[in-house]
Amino acid sequence: MSMDQTLRVINQMQADGVIGPYAIGGAIAATFYLEPTSTFDLDIFISFNKNANEIVNLGPIYEYLKQRGYKPKGQYITIEGWDVEFLPADDQLYNEALSKAQPAQIHGVNTYVMTPEYLMTIALKTGRPKDFIRLDQFIQAKSYDADKLRDVLARNGLLQKWEKFNVSYAERTK
């Protein structure tokens, strides 16, 4: 099933003021820079204008989509055949990733995709086995700017974790 209809709905949400700026993250964004991999969901990072002590409320998004016949499924909501997860960009790293996302087109539909340096930093921070596999793929494909990556890592206090990851990567691949 094609993703363009899903993105049209998300763009309409933005036009209707339900969400602000957004960017695609996760496996679909990684596909922009790496070989394509199979995935079932579409991660959409969205900005929230909220005070520090407010809790992120995804209610209006779900309400908007439910009114248009889209059904929630666990943490996802299925939009035109794709399970979409809306993730709040609620810290410095995600906010930066959102603001630096690059414009792209998928089947003629305009959208925004996170850059490889931010995808790598988020993967390192999240630290699940599949995130480390993605980091391996980025390194092997050499599809990122090493200086930019170090900047992002340093700003977000992840340089030490990166060095540690590099040691384990070198051991695994020697």
Added chain:
Amino acid sequence: MSETMDKMLEIKQARRNERALLPYEEKIALVEKMRDRSLLLASNPLRQPVVMKSITFFVDGQALPLSDGPTEVQTPLELRQSTVQTCIPQNSVVVFVELPQQYGQSLAKYPTQLQWAFESPMEAGAICRRRH
């Protein structure tokens, strides 16, 4: 690592890099195809877990309720691939039950009966094993 293995990995990585360099539109089309195929495979009835609405196990005429709500058991595919079970009809499910100590290690000497209701349309015969 052997020289052959090194060569294989090198070729694999070169192919990966080639695919990474494809236009994004083409890569997304491949992702969509892979996803559709995975969903098709996942929708196969053999991969659907059998969900029982209720289950009551009778041993020697005594009812032992095993669960309060719907219970998921193995998918038919898992069952067919199971290494510990043999001679299981393909339309069967296995139910693992824990029995009070008084029934010992074997159910053979007790008349047993299992009553259940399925949410899935699968018709099932029952084979019961005691979990030790």
